[in-house]
Amino acid sequence: MHKLLTKNPGQKMLLLGNEAIARGAIEAGVAVASTYPGTPSSEISLNFFQMAQESDLYFEYSTNEKVAMEVAAAAANSGLRSMCVMKHVGVNVAADALMTLAYVGVKGGMVVLTADDPYMFSSQNEQDNRYYAKLSGLPLVEPSSVEEAKDLIAYAFEISEKLQEPVLFRTTTRINHSSAIVTLGKIKVPQTKGDFVKDPFNLVTVPAVSRKLHVKLLENIEKAKEFSEASQYNFITGNGKWGIICNGVSYNYASDAIKELDIADNIRFLRIGFSYPMPEKIIKPFLKACEKVLIIEEGEPYMEEQVKAFAQEEGLILPIRGKAKDLFSRLYEYDPAQVRENIARFFEVPYTPAVKPDISDVPELPQRPPTLCAGCSHRATYYAVKKAAEGLGTIYPTDIGCYTLGVLPPLSTADFLLCMGSSVGTGCGFSASTDKKVISFIGDSTFFHSGIPGLVNAVFNNHNFTLVILDNSTTAMTGHQPHPGVDMQDFNLTGYGRVSIEKVVRAIGVPHVEIIKPYRVNKSIAALKEAIDYEGVSVIISKEACTLYAQSLKKARGKPFYINEKCKDHRECVNELACPAFYIEGERVHINADLCSGCAVCAQICPEKAIVPVRSKEKIRSS
Amino acid sequence: METKRLIIVAVGGQGNLLASKVLGEAALLADIPVRMSEIHGMAQRGGVVESAVVFGDAESTIISDGEADVLLGFEPSETLRALNKCNAETVVITNTAPLPPFTVAIGKGTYPDLNELQKLIRQKTARMVAFDAQALAKQAGNFMSLNMVLLGSLIQTGIMPVSAENVKKAIRTSTKKAFVDINIKAFELGFEAAAKAA
Numbered sequence: 001m002h003k004l005l006t007k008n009p010g011q012k013m014l015l016l017g018n019e020a021i022a023r024g025a026i027e028a029g030v031a032v033a034s035t036y037p038g039t040p041s042s043e044i045s046l047n048f049f050q051m052a053q054e055s056d057l058y059f060e061y062s063t064n065e066k067v068a069m070e071v072a073a074a075a076a077n078s079g080l081r082s083m084c085v086m087k088h089v090g091v092n093v094a095a096d097a098l099m100t101l102a103y104v105g106v107k108g109g110m111v112v113l114t115a116d117d118p119y120m121f122s123s124q125n126e127q128d129n130r131y132y133a134k135l136s137g138l139p140l141v142e143p144s145s146v147e148e149a150k151d152l153i154a155y156a157f158e159i160s161e162k163l164q165e166p167v168l169f170r171t172t173t174r175i176n177h178s179s180a181i182v183t184l185g186k187i188k189v190p191q192t193k194g195d196f197v198k199d200p201f202n203l204v205t206v207p208a209v210s211r212k213l214h215v216k217l218l219e220n221i222e223k224a225k226e227f228s229e230a231s232q233y234n235f236i237t238g239n240g241k242w243g244i245i246c247n248g249v250s251y252n253y254a255s256d257a258i259k260e261l262d263i264a265d266n267i268r269f270l271r272i273g274f275s276y277p278m279p280e281k282i283i284k285p286f287l288k289a290c291e292k293v294l295i296i297e298e299g300e301p302y303m304e305e306q307v308k309a310f311a312q313e314e315g316l317i318l319p320i321r322g323k324a325k326d327l328f329s330r331l332y333e334y335d336p337a338q339v340r341e342n343i344a345r346f347f348e349v350p351y352t353p354a355v356k357p358d359i360s361d362v363p364e365l366p367q368r369p370p371t372l373c374a375g376c377s378h379r380a381t382y383y384a385v386k387k388a389a390e391g392l393g394t395i396y397p398t399d400i401g402c403y404t405l406g407v408l409p410p411l412s413t414a415d416f417l418l419c420m421g422s423s424v425g426t427g428c429g430f431s432a433s434t435d436k437k438v439i440s441f442i443g444d445s446t447f448f449h450s451g452i453p454g455l456v457n458a459v460f461n462n463h464n465f466t467l468v469i470l471d472n473s474t475t476a477m478t479g480h481q482p483h484p485g486v487d488m489q490d491f492n493l494t495g496y497g498r499v500s501i502e503k504v505v506r507a508i509g510v511p512h513v514e515i516i517k518p519y520r521v522n523k524s525i526a527a528l529k530e531a532i533d534y535e536g537v538s539v540i541i542s543k544e545a546c547t548l549y550a551q552s553l554k555k556a557r558g559k560p561f562y563i564n565e566k567c568k569d570h571r572e573c574v575n576e577l578a579c580p581a582f583y584i585e586g587e588r589v590h591i592n593a594d595l596c597s598g599c600a601v602c603a604q605i606c607p608e609k610a611i612v613p614v615r616s617k618e619k620i621r622s623s
Numbered sequence: 624m625e626t627k628r629l630i631i632v633a634v635g636g637q638g639n640l641l642a643s644k645v646l647g648e649a650a651l652l653a654d655i656p657v658r659m660s661e662i663h664g665m666a667q668r669g670g671v672v673e674s675a676v677v678f679g680d681a682e683s684t685i686i687s688d689g690e691a692d693v694l695l696g697f698e699p700s701e702t703l704r705a706l707n708k709c710n711a712e713t714v715v716i717t718n719t720a721p722l723p724p725f726t727v728a729i730g731k732g733t734y735p736d737l738n739e740l741q742k743l744i745r746q747k748t749a750r751m752v753a754f755d756a757q758a759l760a761k762q763a764g765n766f767m768s769l770n771m772v773l774l775g776s777l778i779q780t781g782i783m784p785v786s787a788e789n790v791k792k793a794i795r796t797s798t799k800k801a802f803v804d805i806n807i808k809a810f811e812l813g814f815e816a817a818a819k820a821a
């Protein structure tokens with residue numbers, strides 16, 4: 001049985017934040033869950049995916065976040081508890097549905113989880129999605145710890161049902177990817193069959209209906225404010241005159257700091273866990289009881305703005321500070337020492353920071369950026385594209401996935417990136433605005449997510465560029481989730497359809513379509529040259545399974561290669577392909593047989609034909 | 624309860640997340656408060672993986688620069704890179720078998736001299752335990768048991784509030800059945816290696 005389905009209330013388990021959240025949803029009786037995978041949220045849906053196979057939970061990997069939102073919205077409007085999970089930028093994709101769903105509301109509880117990523121550990125921006133609550137008028141809750149995350153999910157469902165509105169649930173990476181000991185609660189048996197009651201004059205958002213619904217939304221915000229003011233997740237500890245207001249993980253850093261600085265007697269500490277609407281009736285008296293207030297929140301001054309507005313309404317002139325040059329930044333994540341130091345500075349208490357070692361004499365260390373795996377098909381494709389486009393001065397719009405790592409030299413096949421699917425739209429734009437050849441790259445999952453409209457646009461407006469679809473039959477970067485082009489039998493699952501990328505591309509009417517096998521280097525270069533020469537939209541589908549995934553499925557792995565004595569040390573393999581299986585020892589290139597996947601790409605580019613497969617029983621060097 | 628802070632640094636694929644999970648499970652067995660965090664974005668693509676384990680009465684799950692009680696390094700140059708997490712009281716345990724990043728192979732950077740590296744760490748911290756943990760993992764029967772070797776030496780130092788007994792129990796319950804014996808052996812080899820180094 002899946003460990004998160006354990007029926008043993010009171011049992012303690014070491015859980016990752018994302019596991020605790022998934023468990024929280026199960027305890028709350030979630031019936032329908034949907035997602036598009038995105039770090040740092042991915043393990044929540046992975047656990048849903050697994051649990052759905054052995055419980056009544058309906059779960060789906062939707063093609064993108066907007067679809068996921070719509071699926072969950074319909075479930076909740078059929079009376080079921082539903083949840084949709086995405087990373088912060090996913091909410092941008094889903095926002096169109098979300099903004100009007102706030103007008104329409106829900107019948108069963110619905111929780112929308114947004115996993116924000118301060119410091120951008122694995123994201124293209126660090127937007128603060130608390131503003132989505134303000135923008136949409138939907139209630140927002142945010143936990144400070146792994147344990148709290150589990151319990152807060154059930155609470156979010158309750159609030160959602162009371163208000164008949166979806167509730168936003170915001171985490172940050174340090175909640176998602178922290179672990180702690182969690183006490184299991186009871187699992188509520190979910191209602192799994194929904195019923196949709198027609199009510200078009202409240203559910204079909206034509207202008208006349210929406211004008212009414214907006215009034216209802218504003219009333220709902222007032223009600224939500226009362227919930228926020230009564231919430232056990234907005235609480236005050238201490239009764240000193242120095243005020244601190246925190247949300248999320250900052251609360252932990254501040255709690256530790258108060259202890260370490262031994263200032264608990266002076267502090268009045270407000271933790272905000274229900275952060276939209278902000279609890280006016282808690283904050284105003286809090287401010288009146290303080291001499292000065294420090295607001296600690298990663299990201300934007302979301303609470304600070306509101307707290308200052310409350311102070312203004314009350315005519316209070318106490319110092320209220322948060323974001324400032326000498327205090328907290330809007331950039332990146334915070335850490336315990338930084339919070340401790342700023343608390344000490346603001347309240348003028350003595351503090352000696354830990355003495356960090358003087359590392360001025362430590363030699364500069366070689367960087368260790370993440371890189372495409374040894375034998376990754378993307379490296380092979382990029383190599384072929386660079387050869388095919390040699391001397392053309394190409395622009396390479398790229399997209400989001402492992403293949404973004406093509407940005408690193410020597411491949412250097414990434415010039416522009418905005419968001420999921422942007423390689424296609426920006427490819428259109430660059431081809432319309434410059435004389436340069438444009439070659440865009442998009443992965444298979446990203447193509448389904450949001451590449452298709454761009455390609456339709458390219459055909460309709462007759463842009464002149466080549467789109468290379470890197471089809472490795474999985475959503476590799478976020479942990480190998482399936483997508484509509486995948487054979488679900490690989491997961492031992494039946495009852496799924498399958499969408500062919502090639503058929504989609506041809507149906508769109510792309511005039512030049514070619515499929516390549518990127519491990520066949522010369523053939524691929526030739527096909528790419530033709531596509532590049534083509535005036536108009538051309539698409540190359542580069543098809544080869546993600547090697548890491550193929551290996552994990554124990555699908556055939558080729559024999560490793562090694563470099564024999566014919567090697568004349570040109571180093572084209574290292575300098576142009578840079579497969580991480582290569583290493584230099586004794587001024588010679590070697591191949592680490594443990595890493596080499598046997599893709600044979602390097603063997604095809606070696607001018608001396610010195611790279612050959614290891615014959616059985618032959619002695620090879622491995623590191 | 625006194626707070627103890629441990630930083631583990633490794634290269635993606637070296638298995639440090641399993642090491643911290645085992646520590647967490649061992650703490651759970653002994654009813655010791657524990658919080659951990661990990662950054663494993665793109666871990667499988669050869670980048671650096673860092674995890675933090677905080678035992679005792681603390682709410683934070685991350686560790687600031689200069690505040691680690693122990694630094695456990697799975698790869699020597701990564702141990703050196705993480706020196707900013709240490710202070711003069713920190714104990715450092717490191718594997719000495721290098722795994723140079725591919726940037727070195729393509730001529731973008733030089734791998735540090737291993738003797739120099741050890742000297743630097745020793746100078747700047749309270750104590751260093753350094754040995755070829757990769758060799759011991761192979762001796763235990765699987766090069767992937769490197770993480771268990773290093774756990775063994777970590778526990779030998781006695782700084783973490785979890786016992787060898789509980790860690791071994793956790794190894795039995797939370798590592799793959801087929802590898803349990805090798806993992807226990809690896810743990811013991813690491814434990815002995817640290818005892819010898821003392």
Ligand code: SF4
Pocket residue numbers: 371372373375376377378402403472476477546547548549668
């Ligand atoms: S996980 Fe797959 S797609 Fe990603 S870098 Fe590795 S081989 Fe390439």
Ligand code: SF4
Pocket residue numbers: 374375376560561577579580581582591595596597598599600601602603
């Ligand atoms: S065959 Fe060559 S390019 Fe392919 S994985 Fe092995 S070393 Fe790398």
